[in-house]
Amino acid sequence: MTASNPDFAVIDRAVTAAKAAAPTLAEATPSRRARLLRGLAEALESQQAELVAIADQETGLGPARLNGEVARTAFQLRGFADEVEQGVPYRRVDDGAVAGAPPAGRPHLTRVQVPLGPVAMFSASNFPFAFSVLGGDTASALAAGCPVVVKTHSGHPQLSRAVYELARGVLAEQGWPAGVLGLVESSSRAGGTYLVQHPDTAAVAFTGSHQGGVALWKAANERARPIPFYGELGSINPLVVLPQVLERDGEALAQTLAGSITLGCGQFCTSPGVIVLFDHPASERFVAALGDALRPIATHRMLTDNMRRGFDDGVVRIAGHPDVRSLFEPAADGAGPAPRLFETSATAFIADAHLREEMFGPAAVVVKVKSTAEAVEVLEAIGGTLTATLWGVEDDTADNRALVRAAEHIAGRVLFGGVPTGVAVCHAQQHGGPWPSSTQPQSTSVGFAALERFLRPVALQDAPAWRLA
Structure with missing residues (x-):
């Protein structure tokens, strides 16, 4: 693959911008990161009627279903904002130094969580709001401090562009780098593979077909440096x-x-x-x-x-x-x-x-x-x-x-009762099962634990005070 392909050039620009924006988002205070998520929720609701009309034209899902999905999407964004303000992505475990030789003695160790970096997010066809440009994967990655490059779904391209444009407005208004949220519209399998294998892509979130998901999962693992691939590949329930x-x-x-x-x-x-x-x-x-x-x-x-x-x-x-x-x-x-x-x-x-x-x-x-x-x-x-x-x-x-x-x-x-359609967004939710339903069964793509996918633990030993401040 070479960037001479027009799709690849667009992907290069989006991922490069995301990489440049990554330190700003990762180092942002909880209040600033939470303000971004709430601002996106408010912007989505402010244009709800227009967006639902576009979505209905493209998907045929109907206004009632789509309005409910907007409500869920805004709820997710605000919920992750609450998680950020409560310090969830910033949690640390501190073990003070103990004098003496091991195993009782030890240096000062602080376990922290660091954002992975740019996340490639593949929009789902069946949830044009809740699993698309500002859906749960995007919200959880931003909450974790990771920029997102959204790969749109061909089933709702106009809606994806419209939601992205309102998100760009929020980023500009709040003074964020544009690369915090990027959009690519390649409909080819080659374009998706290129995004997954881009050297600056740090993780992938995917919801879609088993065939397409497995192909991208393999691409993520065939990289010179494999990256986490969080794929939800379907299920017969x-x-x-x-x-x-x-x-x-x-x-x-x-x-x-x-x-x-x-x-x-x-x-x-x-x-x-x-x-x-x-x-x-x-x-x-x-x-x-x-x-x-x-x-x-x-x-x-x-x-x-x-x-x-x-x-x-x-x-x-x-x-x-x-x-x-x-x-x-x-x-x-x-x-x-x-x-x-x-x-x-x-x-x-x-x-x-x-x-x-x-x-x-x-x-x-x-x-x-x-x-x-x-x-x-x-x-x-x-x-x-x-x-x-x-x-x-x-x-x-x-x-x-x-x-x-x-x-x-x-x-x-x-x-133990009811039916499986309908997935609550909360702390106890688990949406992801053993292969082949998902590629990472220990993680969830729905619920507030979803942000943990995009954080990596690091133990800091005898760190200077300024790093722990």
Whole structure:
């Protein structure tokens, strides 16, 4: 790769500016850094109506969903500002000197956290505000003291430019270097790889497809100096349902689950894609109720033509599998694709990895199991997932303990009620699970712990007073 490519030249300028701005942001006082984050939230809200109109035109997600997303984005920015003011990125651990020889004796050691440097942030398609230019990755990196170079998503380019322009205004008004936040619009895979492998890029935050994420993760690790790659690569989010809970409330739960499967046309990384049911009459009634709830739901158009093609291809692949049957005849497609529901056996699901591939859209697969042990095998076959949901494990039994243990082993978030769509922004949140759902399962991309991704611990030994002031 050479910078003779126009995309590469733009990336060079953005990353070079970010590197130049890095010391200013890293050394900024908590109050100044927090003021930046709050200023960005205020600017976003001040142009909310115009931005939502642009976003709706580009994504078709609808004003209600998009206004809610703006509220979440502003909440995140202000929440990270609070974290900064409370000193979270500046925390240190101090061990005073102890006279004498080791192991009891020691020098004065102070463990501090230093920002990594410029972060390349790849915008997500399905959250044009909350995981884009001023979304959670940007907010958490800025809170940690790292400049951000945003790689826009081709699904909402006008919105990305508009949000970036208002952010530039905030930077200028507050006297920050322009390189604190940069924007690149390359739509090519080569451009994304170049950004990841730029020698001044210090870390990467990515939310997107498994295929694209793995390619960039490899690029980050093939550098002469590999860098952290925080990738969220998608998930099929199994939901295990015990018969007794269906006997109590099967009809209402079917309605709830149908809404979750089709929310946002199924374009959520936490959309429940696998429903594990036990052989039982209550399960049969639940499947019928779920099909009745799904069939009439009209979805909106998908975010991009490529996503629609990918969903259609996934449906054809699943529907054509010899061990899969469709549970109802779908209604005709409207603005978006008709919801789909399929069923297969645990044996087939465990044996064939193709049945465990994500269908990014309004579809799910019912997997029938004969025992708790078989349900555990299904979860183990799924491997890493962002979420796993268990309905009906309230009692402390050996079977329920086995299901919980299996769910905790494969998922970053385990739900004991409700549905996985909807991710709260708070301190206890974990959004990231074992491979292949994410590349760094010990980290989260949602919640206030997300800023820890962009800090590196350094132990200062016998440091001078001015460094510790």
